[in-house]
Amino acid sequence: MERAMTASAIENPQAAHSLPMDRARALGRLKLADGGFRVMTVVSALVVLALLLGVAISLFIGAWPAFQHFGLEFFVSDAWSPPKERFGAAAAIYGTLVTSIIAMLIGVPVGLGIAVFLTELCPPLLRRPIGVAIELLAGIPSIIYGIWGVYYFKPFMQAYVQPFLIGTLGEVPGVGYLFAGPPLGYGVLTAGLVLAVMILPFVTAISRDVFDTVPAFLKEAAYGVGATKFEVVGNIVIPYTRVGVIGGIMLALGRALGETMAVTFVIGNATKISASILSQGTTISAMIANQFADADPGLFTASLLALGFILFIITFIVLALARWMLAALQVKAGI
Amino acid sequence: MFIRSLMSAAILAASVSCAWASDISGAGATFPFPIYAKWADAYKKETGNGLNYQSIGSGAGIKQIKAKTVTFGATDAPLKAADLETSGLEQWPMVMGGIVPVVNLAGVKSGDLVIDGPTLAKIYLGTITKWNDPAIKVLNAKVDLPDLAIAVIHRADGSGTTFNFTDYLSKVSPDWQSKVGESTSVEWPTGIGAKGNDGVANNVAGTNGAIGYVEYAYAKQNHLTFADMVNKDGKTVAPTVEAFQAAAANADWAKAPGFYIILSDQPGANSWPMTAATFILMYKKPVDVAASNDALKFFTYAYDKGAAMAKELDYIPMPDNVIALVKKAWAADIEQK
Numbered sequence: 001m002e003r004a005m006t007a008s009a010i011e012n013p014q015a016a017h018s019l020p021m022d023r024a025r026a027l028g029r030l031k032l033a034d035g036g037f038r039v040m041t042v043v044s045a046l047v048v049l050a051l052l053l054g055v056a057i058s059l060f061i062g063a064w065p066a067f068q069h070f071g072l073e074f075f076v077s078d079a080w081s082p083p084k085e086r087f088g089a090a091a092a093i094y095g096t097l098v099t100s101i102i103a104m105l106i107g108v109p110v111g112l113g114i115a116v117f118l119t120e121l122c123p124p125l126l127r128r129p130i131g132v133a134i135e136l137l138a139g140i141p142s143i144i145y146g147i148w149g150v151y152y153f154k155p156f157m158q159a160y161v162q163p164f165l166i167g168t169l170g171e172v173p174g175v176g177y178l179f180a181g182p183p184l185g186y187g188v189l190t191a192g193l194v195l196a197v198m199i200l201p202f203v204t205a206i207s208r209d210v211f212d213t214v215p216a217f218l219k220e221a222a223y224g225v226g227a228t229k230f231e232v233v234g235n236i237v238i239p240y241t242r243v244g245v246i247g248g249i250m251l252a253l254g255r256a257l258g259e260t261m262a263v264t265f266v267i268g269n270a271t272k273i274s275a276s277i278l279s280q281g282t283t284i285s286a287m288i289a290n291q292f293a294d295a296d297p298g299l300f301t302a303s304l305l306a307l308g309f310i311l312f313i314i315t316f317i318v319l320a321l322a323r324w325m326l327a328a329l330q331v332k333a334g335i
Numbered sequence: 336m337f338i339r340s341l342m343s344a345a346i347l348a349a350s351v352s353c354a355w356a357s358d359i360s361g362a363g364a365t366f367p368f369p370i371y372a373k374w375a376d377a378y379k380k381e382t383g384n385g386l387n388y389q390s391i392g393s394g395a396g397i398k399q400i401k402a403k404t405v406t407f408g409a410t411d412a413p414l415k416a417a418d419l420e421t422s423g424l425e426q427w428p429m430v431m432g433g434i435v436p437v438v439n440l441a442g443v444k445s446g447d448l449v450i451d452g453p454t455l456a457k458i459y460l461g462t463i464t465k466w467n468d469p470a471i472k473v474l475n476a477k478v479d480l481p482d483l484a485i486a487v488i489h490r491a492d493g494s495g496t497t498f499n500f501t502d503y504l505s506k507v508s509p510d511w512q513s514k515v516g517e518s519t520s521v522e523w524p525t526g527i528g529a530k531g532n533d534g535v536a537n538n539v540a541g542t543n544g545a546i547g548y549v550e551y552a553y554a555k556q557n558h559l560t561f562a563d564m565v566n567k568d569g570k571t572v573a574p575t576v577e578a579f580q581a582a583a584a585n586a587d588w589a590k591a592p593g594f595y596i597i598l599s600d601q602p603g604a605n606s607w608p609m610t611a612a613t614f615i616l617m618y619k620k621p622v623d624v625a626a627s628n629d630a631l632k633f634f635t636y637a638y639d640k641g642a643a644m645a646k647e648l649d650y651i652p653m654p655d656n657v658i659a660l661v662k663k664a665w666a667a668d669i670e671q672k
Contacts, residue, residue, distance in 0.1 A: 082493070083518035155541060182464070182484030185542060186527045269491035269528025280527050290530060291520060294394025294493035 056312060063306035066299060074306060080271035080287075082296070087303035089310055091271045095188060095281035096314070099263060100256040102192025102277070103199055107256075108249055110196075111203025116233050118204075119211040131208070138201035146265035149194040154266055157193075158185030162278055165189075180276040186268035189277040194262050199252035206248030210241040242329060250322040257315055260285040284311040359630045362389040363396020363409030364495045365532050366550045367430055367613040370650045371409070374637045377644065386633060392531075393495030394519045400424065400616045406626045408616040411495020412519050416592040424616045425668050426593045427661040429634070431651040432550055433579040434500055434609040437536070437559040439545040440466065440481065444560060446573055449474045451565035452507030452600070452608060458485055458546060460510060461525030466544060474565070481544075488538045488547035491528025493520040499611040500548045503599035507608075548609075551579075552648050566608045567600050578607035579651050586612075588657045594664075619668045628671055635662070 066074060066087060077088025114134065118127060162183030170179035214237050222232045238245065268280025269290060284307045295301045361371075368390035375386035391399075393410040400408025401422060409429070419426055436450055454470050457463040463470055467480045490497045501517040515521050529538040532549050536557040539547040551574055554561050563573045572578045582601040588594055598610040615634065621627035638661070642652035653661070665671075 079522065081516075081522035082520045083516040084522070086522075150537075151541065158543065182486075184484065184486045184527065184544075186486075186538075264491075264530070268526075270523065270526065282528075290491040290528065291493060294392045294396075294398060294519065296394070297398075 056309070059305055059309040059312060063302055063309045066302035066306040069299060069302075074303070075310075078271065078273050082300050085299050087299065087306075089284075089303075089307055091273050092282055092284045092287050092307055093310060093314070094273045095191075095267065096257060096283040096285075096311070098188055098277065098281070099192045099195055099267065099283060100253060102189060103195035103256045104249070104253060106193065106196040107199040107252060108203055111200045111252070112207055112245070114200075114204045115207035115211055116237070118208050120229060120233060120237070134201045134204045134208075137197075138205055142198065142259060142262045145194055145198050146262040149190070149262055149266040153194060154185040154190055157187075157190050158183050162187075162189075165278065177275045178277055181274070181279045183278065184268070184280070186266055186280050187278050188267060188274075188281040191263045191267035191281075191283075192277070194266055195256045195259055198259065198262060199256050202252040202255060203248050206251065207241070207245050210244030210248075211237055213244075214240050243326060246322060246326055246329075250319065253318055254315060257318065258285055258311065259283075260289050264289050284308070284314075358385040358387045359407075359626065359633055360387045360405045361396075361407040361409060361615075361630070362391055362399040362405045363616075364393045364411045364613050365390040366393075366411050366432065366496050366611070367409065367650070369552045369556075370430055370641075370645050370648050373644050373648060374633075374641045377641075378633055378636050381636070382632075384629060384633070390531075392492055392519075393498065394493035397616065400618075403618075403622055406617065406621070406623070406630045409613065410616060411611055411613045412498035413595045413597070413612075413614045414593065414616065415595060419593045423619050425619050425664065426595075426614050426616050427664060428588070428594050428596070428612040428653055428657065429615050429637070430645055430653065431579060431583050431598065431610060431612045432552065432649070433574050433607050434496055434503075434548055434611055435551050435554050435561040435574045436564065436609075437539050437547050437549055437554050437561050439539050439542060439560065440483075441543070443478060446561075446563060447475075447478055448560075448562040449565065449571050450562045452503065455564075456504045456508030456511040459487055459489070459504060459524070459526065460508075460514065461487070483544040486542045486545040487523075487526030488529055488535050488542070488545050489523050489526045490520070490530070490535060492530050494531075495519060495613065496532060496548065496550055496611075497521065499597065499599055500609065502597055503609050506600040552650065555649060564608050566604075566606050567602050568604050568606070570604045572605060572607055574607055576646065576649055576651060578605055579610045582606035582608070582610035583612070583651055583654075588660060594661070617669065620670050624670060624672050627669065631665060631669065631671070638662075 070077070070087065074087065074089055075093070076090050077086070078091040078094075079086040079088045080091065081087075114130070118130060122130065162185070165179045166181070166183060170176050218236050218240065219232055222236050227235065263283050264286040267282060267286060269282050269286060270280035271282050271287070274281065287307055288304050292301075292304050295304055368388065371386070371388050375388065379385045388409075389399075389405075393412050396408040396410050397414070399405045414422075414424065414426055418424075436455060438448060440448070450471070451474060454463065454474065457470065464485055466483045466485055472480060498517060498519045501511070501515065501521055504515070505512040505517045515524065527538060527542075529535045529547075532553045535547040536549050536553045536559060539545040539549075539559060540557055549559070551561075553559075554574075561574055563571050566572050581603050582598055585601045585603060585606070586596045586598060588596060594614065596612065598612055600608050601610065617627060617630065638653065638658045645652045
């Protein structure tokens with residue numbers, strides 16, 4: 001239609017004469033539309049910022065009575081006694097970090113391993129089934145992991161894994177205290193392992209997608225000079241996809257830090273810090289989920305909101321660290 | 336055809352929203368939820384009016400009624416008279432029940448195990464950690480107790496059951512009173528936290544060597560093994576309706592302002608030591624008088640015709656003289672049309 005119009009304009013000198021006017025009008029309209037589009041995208045971006053800031057500020061205002069009353073002690077105290085109105089965040093912060101670290105220690109290497117296998121080594125016949133299985137794993141709601149954790153994984157931990165750990169690693173001087181205590185099934189380690197399963201698909205799915213973007217000629221060149229599979233993965237694939245892989249790992253860490261229901265089910269919800277990873281603990285999100293509904297207004301509610309604010313800050317720090325690490329890596333690589 | 340189905344859908348939607356509009360709304364304690372649900376079912380069959388009760392926990396129930404989002408709140412931890420005064424709430428006991436210690440030990444059946452208050456406090460303080468501890472052995476000469484760690488299960492959320500349980504432990508153990516105290520949620524020295532009476536029941540059922548405390552009806556429904564207890568008079572009693580009733584018989588409701596009475600650790604040879612009443616909270620000057628009236632009609636029905644249903648679920652109905660006192664208090668205090 002447009003082409004037809006232009007064609008007729010060229011054929012018709014009169015129409016050609018009026019072209020600059022049309023052009024100016026059309027350009028003006030385009031400019032207006034462009035401006036509108038620009039404003040729209042800017043507003044959308046600002047909405048995100050405003051939301052983020054609004055959440056942070058409202059959390060902080062709600063948490064302020066707790067910060068004011070307990071001061072810095074709030075961060076180092078592991079007391080949590082509603083009848084005595086003594087609250088501290090240390091146990092929840094500790095549990096959040098330790099469960100996430102356990103999850104990352106197991107989830108990241110295994111997840112990367114699966115991704116490498118899928119992209120580099122897997123027979124084509126198996127690629128699809130395993131890939132679909134990983135995506136399905138990512139789609140399972142966290143409450144299902146919680147139910148699985150409490151009905152199947154926890155008894156298994158109590159009957160086999162924990163007694164084994166207590167009997168072997170628990171006897172080793174120096175690290176034995178990490179595996180001390182009765183095998184009750186519930187605990188920080190159980191929660192960390194469930195989390196590891198939950199973050200696995202994130203690490204795998206994202207790593208697999210970015211591994212697929214490595215140009216074939218790079219890998220072929222490496223094979224051409226006699227590199228082994230291991231060398232190709234270590235020297236070509238992973239350095240090339242570093243940014244994407246770290247992004248996937250950070251997304252997984254974000255999920256591990258904030259995961260609520262699955263952790264609440266298996267961690268044992270004990271508001272104290274124990275050296276042993278077999279003993280019960282709690283996390284920030286588990287505390288909030290358990291206690292917010294019936295917290296008395298006042299210090300109790302303020303302390304729970306303060307926990308929420310701290311989780312917000314922890315997540316922010318983790319993301320900032322990831323950015324900084326990425327930047328440092330890029331400088332080192334000379335990109 | 337299409338239009339007709341559309342119309343019937345619209346009619347259905349309208350009728351559903353009407354049903355919701357006339358439902359009595361309440362929220363709170365999980366402890367009496369089974370009996371409230373049963374009463375509501377029977378009441379709906381008789382009158383067509385339904386009850387929308389959210390069993391979200393006593394603390395949350397108090398929060399909801401104070402926020403005026405529900406017509407009545409339900410709590411196992413009664414509010415003190417001064418608190419009722421400042422918030423303009425009326426409080427009365429609805430039904431009573433027992434809290435029982437439940438265990439998961441291979442080969443141990445209900446009634447095999449006996450436990451007393453001080454020992455229970457020590458288990459929950461974490462000073463007794465094994466099932467073959469001498470303190471437990473003394474009480475259970477006939478039971479073969481294993482060398483097994485005790486998995487202590489408690490509530491992770493705020494709970495009226497916890498309030499009554501910790502109130503009892505405070506009464507029988509000075510150590511518990513000074514270190515932990517009594518409240519709807521406390522700083523547990525040891526153990527595994529679970530959500531709700533259901534959560535505790537499930538965790539005990541699924542954990543070898545576990546001990547927990549739940550409302551009697553939950554213990555029965557989940558076929559849990561419960562322990563007998565030594566009461567204030569030093570007698571061993573089994574958790575039965577008669578034992579709960581014996582404990583409740585001691586209470587002098589007429590002299591308690593706001594019906595504030597806690598039934599734990601009552602004297603009497605047959606008294607079950609962890610008996611508890613559960614309470615209803617409503618405004619003396621309700622925002623919606625019609626809704627408030629509907630709720631009172633439901634409670635009247637529950638008092639007058641619900642006793643048999645309560646007994647079926649092993650709750651104890653309030654004695655007639657207490658019901659008369661409550662009805663007198665309604666007439667005097669609550670604005671009605």
